[in-house]
Amino acid sequence: MTKKLTVLATGGTIAGIAGSAIAPEYSAGEISIEDYLEKVGGLGLEAELSGRQIANIDSADMSPTVWNALHPAILEALGQEDCHGVIVTHGTDTLEETAFLLDLTLPADKPVVVVGAMRPADAVGYDGLRNFANAVRVASDPEAAGRGTLVVMGDRVFAARDVRKVRTRGTEAFRGFPRESVGLVTPSSLEWFGAPWRLDAAPAFVWSDDLPEVVILYVHAGLCAEELLRLVGEETRGIVVAGVGEGNMPERVRQELALMALGGIPVVRASRADEGLVDREGEDEVNRFVAARALNPQKARILLQLLLAGGVADPAAIQRSFDGR
Known part of the structure; x- marks a missing residue:
């Protein structure tokens, strides 16, 4: 059965444009979710994707205002019976913070996957398409449920609690601690390192739109x-x-x-x-x-x-x- 996934976009390098394949600088959050889904439409992904633009920013500008729009949008998507999972596209600079916040405040009965890229969409070696295809693979897998919010970067699946950005450049910029990663993924395969650990689907905390x-x-x-x-x-x-x-x-x-x-x-x-x-x-x-x-x-x-x-x-x-x- 083809899985239906909702993609919520917040911008970042994965939606960035440099204007040159080898330019050292670029602008994050330039591609709209509609254009991005059209871009990935030719990859042959085995999922039905629908998208919504929550923000289109550099993740250095991530704020409670964006979180307060993102969180209810995820809950709305998860509440739809025909939605099998949610993918959040995000800049890498603050990705770990958003993922951890979502992990603590969302139920775990359906997959929520946060994904980004280290290179803009028009750069040589753009990693965003592969990371996104990997995220689709993870979000489509029933075994992804019960693991809380997950992060997909560089062919690895990380738990939100563990993931951290450890390098400023390169596609292998994320690691996990104390667990290195909880799975390995490619667009055509997925290997989990253990069983789901969030068997209780309830969120750990009630959402607050006014964090102290x-x-x-x-x-x-x-x-x-x-x-x-x-x-x-x-x-x-x-x-x-x-x-x-x-x-x-x-x-x-x-x-x-x-x-x-x-x-x-x-x-x-x-x-x-x-x-x-x-x-x-x-x-x-x-x-x-x-x-x-x-x-x-x-x-x-x-x-x-x-x-x-x-x-x-x-x-x-x-x-x-x-x-x-």
Whole structure:
């Protein structure tokens, strides 16, 4: 049976144009979803595709405004009995954040696949067509259900929790941590590395169209407490520390953050390192800090925003949620 898939477009390099096959620069989000579906129409994909343009932007400009349009559009598509899955086209710079947000707030009974490209559509070696064909293969597979939101890039299938962009160039720009990838895909084949893990289809969080402000403090040599104080404003509800090593920070900064945590602003310790766990340490109990575990700073920020939006502000409760990711 031919699967019916809904494609929701947000722009990005996959819809980008350079004006030259070898140009070093390009404009993201130039091709409309109608033109893109016409472009992929000649690939012989075994799916019936319909599309809708949510935005057409560089993903550096991704914002809650776009998320607030994208999320209900996905739910609407998933709610249609004849829709077998959803594909979201997206720029790669913030792809992991959108995918993680969707993973936490969508049911898992039908596949939702986020896909992008590292080269614009008129570049030599454009990877977007293959990535998109791979995404169609994944979204059409019944075994993709129950795995949460998935990301397809470079012939690999990643879970939204694990995926991260690790290179600025090249088609193998994404990796996963702690799981490298959950499947391998080509336009004609798909191999899963294990059974679905989201057998409970319900979303982990209720969607919020008014996410609270959570800032990320990037730790560097010479960071002073004054920089922290300038970063935190009256509307700040939470802080994620992109710490050195295992979420470490200068002592003076730690003292100021501990005072903020004591005053009711949750503080999550993550790491600016590309891979590795940030576990709880002895001082966290006294400081009222939360350890991000396997989540990088940008994903830790999204999880903290959702928790705060749902009224969860107690450090112990927040820690339990991070431990369960």
